[in-house]
Amino acid sequence: MREIKVKDIHHPGVTEEFDRLTLNDLERLVKKRDQFVDTGCPACHSMNVDFAFEYQNLGYRRCRKCELLYISPAPTEAMHLDYVVNSTAMAYWRETANPSMKGSRRPMYKERVDYANGVFKKLGYSPKSSLEVGAGNGEFAEELIHGSNLEKIVVLEPQELNLDFPKVEIIHGGFDDLEKEGRTFDVVFAWELIEHILEPDQFLKLVRKVMAPGALLILSTPNENSVETRKLGTESSNILFDHVRLYNPLAISRLLERNGFRILDLSTPGLLDVQRLQDNLEKNPEAFKNDPALHFLLTGKEEVTEEFQDYLRENHLSSHMRVVAVIDKEWKGGHAPLLKVSDFEDKTITMKNSNPEQQPTNFNSVVLPHVQDLKDPYPPKLMRHILNDIVQIDSGKFIDLGGGWGQHARIVADMGFDVTSVDRESATSGVASVICDFMVEPLPFEDNSIDIVFSKSVIEHFYVCDLPLIMSEVNRVLKPGGAFVITTPDWEYNMREFYQVFTHVTPYTKSSLKQCLTMYGFDRVSTRNLVQLPQVWNNKFLTILSDITAYLPLPRSLGKWVRWSKERLLLGLCYKASP
Numbered sequence: 001m002r003e004i005k006v007k008d009i010h011h012p013g014v015t016e017e018f019d020r021l022t023l024n025d026l027e028r029l030v031k032k033r034d035q036f037v038d039t040g041c042p043a044c045h046s047m048n049v050d051f052a053f054e055y056q057n058l059g060y061r062r063c064r065k066c067e068l069l070y071i072s073p074a075p076t077e078a079m080h081l082d083y084v085v086n087s088t089a090m091a092y093w094r095e096t097a098n099p100s101m102k103g104s105r106r107p108m109y110k111e112r113v114d115y116a117n118g119v120f121k122k123l124g125y126s127p128k129s130s131l132e133v134g135a136g137n138g139e140f141a142e143e144l145i146h147g148s149n150l151e152k153i154v155v156l157e158p159q160e161l162n163l164d165f166p167k168v169e170i171i172h173g174g175f176d177d178l179e180k181e182g183r184t185f186d187v188v189f190a191w192e193l194i195e196h197i198l199e200p201d202q203f204l205k206l207v208r209k210v211m212a213p214g215a216l217l218i219l220s221t222p223n224e225n226s227v228e229t230r231k232l233g234t235e236s237s238n239i240l241f242d243h244v245r246l247y248n249p250l251a252i253s254r255l256l257e258r259n260g261f262r263i264l265d266l267s268t269p270g271l272l273d274v275q276r277l278q279d280n281l282e283k284n285p286e287a288f289k290n291d292p293a294l295h296f297l298l299t300g301k302e303e304v305t306e307e308f309q310d311y312l313r314e315n316h317l318s319s320h321m322r323v324v325a326v327i328d329k330e331w332k333g334g335h336a337p338l339l340k341v342s343d344f345e346d347k348t349i350t351m352k353n354s355n356p357e358q359q360p361t362n363f364n365s366v367v368l369p370h371v372q373d374l375k376d377p378y379p380p381k382l383m384r385h386i387l388n389d390i391v392q393i394d395s396g397k398f399i400d401l402g403g404g405w406g407q408h409a410r411i412v413a414d415m416g417f418d419v420t421s422v423d424r425e426s427a428t429s430g431v432a433s434v435i436c437d438f439m440v441e442p443l444p445f446e447d448n449s450i451d452i453v454f455s456k457s458v459i460e461h462f463y464v465c466d467l468p469l470i471m472s473e474v475n476r477v478l479k480p481g482g483a484f485v486i487t488t489p490d491w492e493y494n495m496r497e498f499y500q501v502f503t504h505v506t507p508y509t510k511s512s513l514k515q516c517l518t519m520y521g522f523d524r525v526s527t528r529n530l531v532q533l534p535q536v537w538n539n540k541f542l543t544i545l546s547d548i549t550a551y552l553p554l555p556r557s558l559g560k561w562v563r564w565s566k567e568r569l570l571l572g573l574c575y576k577a578s579p
Helices: 014-035 077-086 088-096 100-104 106-123 139-147 175-181 200-209 227-235 249-258 273-283 292-298 302-314 363-367 378-391 407-414 464-477 510-519 540-551 560-566
Strands: 049-055 058-063 069-071 129-133 152-156 168-171 185-191 211-222 261-267 320-327 397-401 418-423 432-435 450-456 478-489 523-530 569-575
Touching: 014 077, 014 088, 106 139, 106 185, 106 211, 129 139, 139 152, 175 200, 200 211, 200 249, 227 273, 249 261, 249 320, 273 292, 273 302, 292 302, 292 464, 292 510, 302 510, 378 407, 378 450, 378 478, 378 569, 397 407, 407 418, 407 450, 450 464, 464 478, 478 510, 510 523, 510 569, 540 560
Parallel strands: 129 152, 129 185, 152 168, 185 211, 397 418, 397 450, 418 432, 450 478
Antiparallel strands: 049 058, 058 069, 211 320, 261 320, 478 569, 523 569
C-alpha cells in the first residue's frame, strides 16, 4: 500500500465547506436544546462525570472512571437520525465533494481489507458472509469484492447507495429487517461508526443478534486519548458534532465487556497523527510555544518523525483505534443513566475532612517517607555505580535537584562531594540544602560553578511546558564539561506501574529522553535502562538472565529478581558543551 496522506482523505477546501455547512445544521438543531437528554457515561455507566467544555454550542462531559468524552446534554436518537438524514453537510459530503476523493481514498479502504484478511489468517478463520454497518459510499465493500474470499457481502446503510455487484446486497432499512429474516453473518464490520451512536449498548445488542456463533466484530473508532486529539483539542478532526461519543482504549473495553464481548485485539494503527500535528504547527505555531519537546519531534528529521509515529502506534497513542471482539457472555447492557440537573447546580466541590490541619503538609511527607531508611544498602550501591562506573567522577560540587528527604545527597556527601540538596519543599537534613521552586525560580548558584547536577525520579513529575526554565538553569550553573544525570522510570518497562504515583505526568523512553536532552543543548547525550539489581551491573551472564526475565509472563510478586528485572530505571547522562 502506498503512503496515505491527510490530503488524500480530506482534500483542500472540502473539510472547510463541510464544517461551514455543519454549523448551519447545528444552528437548527440547538434550537431544540430543551429536548436534549443529559446522561451519565454511555461507556461504563458511571455517574461520576464532569463538565469538560462547550464547543459549537454543545456541552461535553468527561467520565472520571473511563475518561470517555461525550456530548451531553445530547439530542435524542430520533433527533439525531433526523439530523443525519436531513443534514446539508452530509449531503454535500456524499454528492458534491471532489469526485477524485474516491480514488485517493482507495488505499485507505484497501488497507482495511488487508487488515481484516490478516485478522482472519491469524485466527485461522474463514468467514463466508459479512455485514458492514454504516457503509458510507460503499468503498470498503468494493474493495472486499476484489480482496477477500467472502461469498456474500451485505451492507446496511440508511442513505441511498448504488453498488451493482453480484456479491453485494444493500439494505436501506435497519436491523429489524435482518432480525425478522433470522439472518446471521460470520463477521460484522463497523468502521468509524460507534462514535456516532448515542446509545452504544442498544447498538451492540442488535449487532449480537446478527452474529453467527463464533463470528467476529471488527470495529474502528477515533482514539480520544491520542496525542493528536489531546494536543489539538477542538482543532482536532476527531472533535465533531457527529462524534457524539469519543472513546479511548479503556472506555471501549469497558463498553464491550459489559455488553458481553471479549476483546481479541485492540490496536491504534494510525498513520496520520504526525502529519496532522505538523499541519497544525504550520498554521498555528503559537499553540506549540509551551510544548518544545513536541515541537522538536515534529520539526525533526524524517526518521525522527517516523519513529515518533511508530511510538504513538505501538503505545495506544495514535488517533485511530481498532478492536476485534467475539461474543463471550450474555448481554448486560442498558440505557445510559440519566443525570439530574440538581446534581450539577452547585459547581463547587467540597472535600470531606477539608480542615487544612488534617491535610498532608507536602508531597515529601506523603510519597517519600520510605526513603528515610538509612540502613537500606541499595541506594549507596546505586550512587557509587552511577558516579564511579558510569559518570566516572569522584569529587566536585554536586547538586541533588529535587532531593526530597536527602537520602542520596547524604550518600554522595559521604563519598567526598561538596553537596547541596535543592527541593521545592523543606525536607532534607544532614547536608546543605536550599528551598527553591525551580519550576518558576532560577537556581541559587553562580554560572559555571557546578560539576554534577543529579536528579533522581523527578523529571516525570514535570509537564513538558515546565522544562524550558529547568533545563536552561541546569545548563547555566554547570561548568563546561559538567555532567547532568537524570533517572526516571523507563516507560517501556513501567507502563502498568507508572501512574501509581499520582503526581507522575510525563513518561519517558530511551529515545524520548535523549531527544529532550539534545533539544535543550546538552552534549554527548546517552540514555540506557538500568536494572535495579546490583549483582547484575557488572555480570554479563546475569544481565542476559535479567533481560530474559523481563519478557517472561511472570508476576512481579515472585520476588525482587522478577520485580526489578521488569521495573527498570531509565538513566540519562549528558554534559554541558564546552565553549
